[in-house]
Amino acid sequence: MAQRTLTLFIVTALMLGTCTYLAWGKPSSVVGLFVVSGLAVGSLYSLGGIGLVVLFRATGVLNLSNGAIGALGVMLAWQLQQWNFPQIATWVIGIATTTLLALVYGRLIAPGLAWRDPVVKAVATLGFALIVLGITAFAWEDDVRKFALPSDKISYTLLGLRITLTRLIVILAAIAIVIAVWLYLSKTRTGLNMRALADNRDISALIGIPIVKTETIAWGISGLIAGFTGLMFGDLVRLEPFVITFMVIPAISAAICGQLRNLGVVLIAGLCIGVIESMLTLHPVLKSVRPMAPFVIAIIVLMWVQRGRTNYFAGN
Amino acid sequence: MQMTKSAKIGLLFALLAFTFLPVLAGGQWIKIFISTGCFILAASGVAFMYARLGMVSLGQVALMGIGGWVMLRMNHAFDLPFEINLAVAGAVTLVFGWLLAMPALKMRGLYLALITLMAAGGLEVIFSTYRFPNGGEGFWGVMPSVAAPFRRPLVATDDADYLRYIIFAIVVGFLIIELHMRAAPGRAWAMIRRSEAAAYASGVNVVYYKAWAFGLAGFLAGTSGGLLAGGLGLLDPATFRASESIMLFALMVVGGSRGWLGVVIAGVLYRVVPALFNDWTIDADIALVIFGAALLHAIITAPNGLSGQLIDLFGKVGKRT
């Protein structure tokens, strides 16, 4: 626990330091704008990263198809909006679809790969991502679209920047999910079963953990989160299946900062990445390569937390 | 040194391809095979790292981008022959391979794979922001108008000869890997794969041999990137996206990582199959669905890759006859 808190502290300090460097000498009003704007994007990275980590901690699968599933969900919700379904129905159906898709993978496909190494499991989800993405792109030919939520119309001003309610919802939801999942995994028996399963499926089976039930719950939760994330990405980033699908790659960087484990760090890292990426706009040279921020930060953080540690017994 | 049966078949296969492929294929298919060949060479780097060290690099295609970038940069900046440019491209990428090896000293498995993916993500941004040199001024060498000419090897100026050139390069690449496998590095890598404790207890300088492996994979990526640049005369960032690196690894798993056949299958799946789909005018989105489904199916049903299945199949047939 102490170790984790320390990690969290170090990560935060590092990122704040970078921000200070970037903001040095700029008027504080401008800095404020960029910080708030960065928090808004960062919360999306956090949300994406949390979705990945939750499933990883529960099943040991790093699901690269999260983005594709979410994209399908939000496209469907958009379509229903076009057909004048009631707003709430569109979201519910969208999220229900993503949950179903996650369950399809988790129940039908993932067990066949349970004994493969984690990288192969992750790569296999890419296959699923391609299928889902292909279907989505086929069903919704390239066109100009926009997905809007009622909360887009309500906004608040923070440090000079207007923030819509949708963005606040993303941040609050990310925090809520982190707390809820943490409580669930560490305090409940199903949570413990999930962690056991993620550690070693064979042994878990042997010691009588109800694998089917546990995995169903885990994939279901991950599908719910993916659906919600998809709706938010569709609203706040772009309603384009390819863009949403591949948002999973920068989301991985937030997940890596939390070592695929520590949800609190994932949340903070995501926000920090967003802020740093936004503040890089202030740097004359680096601004053109701003989107590198998540990747560079992930590499630095992971190398930092693994520093000095040689695990001689790692291996198979 | 003794030749295994698989090596003999491989060499025969390469010889047949060398002789007949350029003659039988038309302009379009020669181009397709040229890029297939380049990716086969690159995939061989990922495959030996995975099969022998148990390390996953999800950055191989991005490294190819570096090789390609250097190749173009050299071509447009100096008047050196193709081979020298290629060697420089390989060498520079080898150094980048070492850089990737730095995290590998402390990490393995999924973490390492993700770190290489992050590196690929970063490179994707650089490539798409600065583009590939096309004969313009300055360090980045990009100009708005049509690319300056690219000098192919003197022995292979037209596409058909260039394809032969690439087949030759692949054979050389495979031989380099094979020589490593049969000597001290191969054994050291096997020990590292078993566990680092085992490697240290065998006196293996783990840092050195890991860096060596990454360097070799980087070198293969760099040369293949350089060869790819030679195929088109210019390069586009879209070729080197991070997702392509994942795709190459996935297809390598599908093909099978132990031996030349798996790597060749991976290259064919990566370039020939999409080209076929395109030729059959299958909708690109539907092609994606088919491709994804096939990928998933192969990963699940063929744990040793399609090459493993093929070898089993021929083994059985061979026994029966």
Place this chain on the structure above:
Amino acid sequence: MISLDNLTVRFGGVTALDAISAHFTQSISGIIGPNGAGKTTTMNAISGFLDYDGAIAWNDEKIDALNPFKRTRWGLRRSFQKEQIADDLTVLDNLLAITDNLPLSRDEKRAEVEQAIESLAITRLVNRKADSLNAYEKRLTDLGRCIIGKPKIVMLDEPCGGLQQEETDHLGELILKIPTLTQATTLIIDHDVDLISRVCAETLVLDFGKRIAFGETAKVLADPKVKAAYLGVEEVEA
């Protein structure tokens, strides 16, 4: 002779080895103790896999400054509690993996490998892939790796774990040959007390990271403290 001086290892707050000192003067010595006593930790420290305080030396050659692979090149050999041979290599390649890294000439290397194969009588195994070996054959290979290349220290961590009685006996014979084949000082961990008393002239007993006895094996095994902590002979407690 192996000498451990005030060897201390800590994991976070836990002291796994607490100032262990022992001078193994015999050519084959044992380390025993209850589970979690720190036996494997001792070997890991000698291998250089752990940060430790204290000093380790062989015949007055200090090895503390060497990192793990340099220790192997210097002359340290060991096997692990869970065998660690490379599955995808042949037995021969597993042996060569050690000589590859030794400062020997090509001929010397070949001679070393041949000698090891011959003395363990594993000629029939040399071209088998390690994953096709059974537990005993794997242990033999492990032992082969340990006697190759003029070792100075050989450490075997539960070499007979999971072996049948006859196999254990045979492996014991082979271990007894180590001093004639090499000049190495050998350390053995095992829970098979019969084996220990048969092959080890001297034994160190650890409990909770502390040295509770050290000396001639028979004497040590008769020590009431050892009986209570390790052998589970309750009567002596009084």
Place this chain on the structure above:
Amino acid sequence: MTLSVEELTVCQNGKAIVKQVSLQVEPGKVTALLGANGAGKSELVLAIAGMMTVETGSISVAGQPITNASPEQVRRHGVAAVPEGHRVLASLSVDENLRAAGALLKQTELVETLKQIYELFPELALCKQQIAGTMSGGQQQMLAIGHALMAKPQYLLIDEMSLGLAPLIVKRLVKTLEQLVKLRTGVLLVEQFTEVALSIADSVIVLRSGKVCYSGSAEQLREDPEILAGAYL
């Protein structure tokens, strides 16, 4: 009311490793499973536990078939196995390992069983919060046995029970087994120390390259060790 295995054949990579093996584990009895290295003992244990696909033959508990049932179902039928090689959930703590192993128990039962395990292995109680992967080999073996005991099994299969365990612990375990047997638990014991195995076994089965080559009472073997030596060769 027995765990009975009939004509069981199990393959690994297309090769039969357990061939037509039949055996019975009766409540309140210990059956020792012996055999040379690679004879197929471990495979047999795993097959009964539901971890291997059974090619032909059947397994049943008290008349109910569990052939090719999932490991979880097997455990629900009261059969718990300790596989070979200290297999624990390496990234979880000791306490979490044991709690996870009690997944099929009610909360109150879980707490109680947990207490019993810690009484049996006070060594584990000392390091409840330690990550299982960092424990010593013997400690992991205790934990693996603890996993099985958490199920309060009617039938207990233990592969290489004493592997890596100090003599003191082995003695304690033997006592525990005797107690369990008194409570009418059936035990299938794979053990490399033949003496230990014979000292508590009621019947003995010896495997040689996957086939049963001896089956009889332990009494007989205790009296005439030559029979066993013959069976091994």
Place this chain on the structure above:
Amino acid sequence: NDAVCGLNNGQAASGEPIKVGAIYGNAAPGDFSAATDAANAYFKCVNENGGIHGRPIQYLVENDQWNPELAAQAAAKLVKDEAVVAMVGNSSFVEMSVNAPMYAENGIMAMASGCAVSECFESSNIVSTNQGPLASSVGAAMYAVEELGATNISCIGMAIPSVGNWSCGAVQSYMESKGLNASYVLLNPAAPDVNSALLEAIASGADSILVNLPAGLAIAFLSVAEEQDLGDAYSWTSSTPLYDASVPKTLGEYWSGKMFVSAELTTIDGAGADNQNWLRVMDAYADPADPRDTFAQAGYLSARYFVKTMNEMNPVNVDNRALVTAAIQAIKGYDSDLMCGPYYVGRADRHMPNHAGIIVEVRDEAFHVVRDCFEYEGPYFEPILDAEKTLGLR
């Protein structure tokens, strides 16, 4: 039906077909197939109306899937394996930069319809009917300056040198030539975050924002601007990508009357005879689902000019690639109400015949023309105008 095509003699073409190729891009980021679809419709119409000197056109179309290697393979197939006489209606983001040297080497002309990158306009063997981001951005900037009173424009472009820097750079030099200010913000297409780009534009002190992005990205950019309620704080213009039928509705009421878009060709519903003919050709020969948009207009126009050129050639020469190329290069002063200026080709290292356009306004979920054909100004066009003078077009 009364569509007018080619020789328009109502006789079906027969004999050995004349092979014509095209490459379009349809995959992940967008579908560029509208131009080839329209060209295909026109060729079908021509084949039913006398073809080329009575011979039919065989139109071979390849998809490059936005993949440069596929683009090169497609070109190899068409130019080498199929030996097409010319490329007509090409429309892609990657094809031209990859294949331009190859076209030059093989002496084949590409009468493209959808060019996006600079390489396409600055190469010897490609000529496009559309304007591309540079010309249409300059048009938008001119409107902002002349009608909306802009004095300092921030051009929001894509961070791709041959697109963003190139086109926004031209806007900047136009503004400088007028003694005004401009700056540009380049947006990485991979970036999820468009907010910072908006903030950067604001920080530049601009009073007018020119959105020069693909439609999807532009919509995202405008949503964050709407979030900040900047619709009235700046004047807003855009290059052609936003001239797409579904845009006004997607943008919603907020942008009604605030957004001005530069259109490269006449409006879709343009009343001109040629535009109406295009619509008729589409109705008669194209799939009803094929888009009727600017690219379709451009594809139709390229195809029409190509057929016209071929029919004016000596019938014995129409299979000779070199002579076809020469004939295309000789095109000069072709007119259509689809395009504001004359179409010509000429032998040159760069081609941009279409550099006059119209401006439409987004209002009440539709587009309305607010300024009819006007010539674009600025330093970039000077060499082009000089070339036109030597051709006698001015």
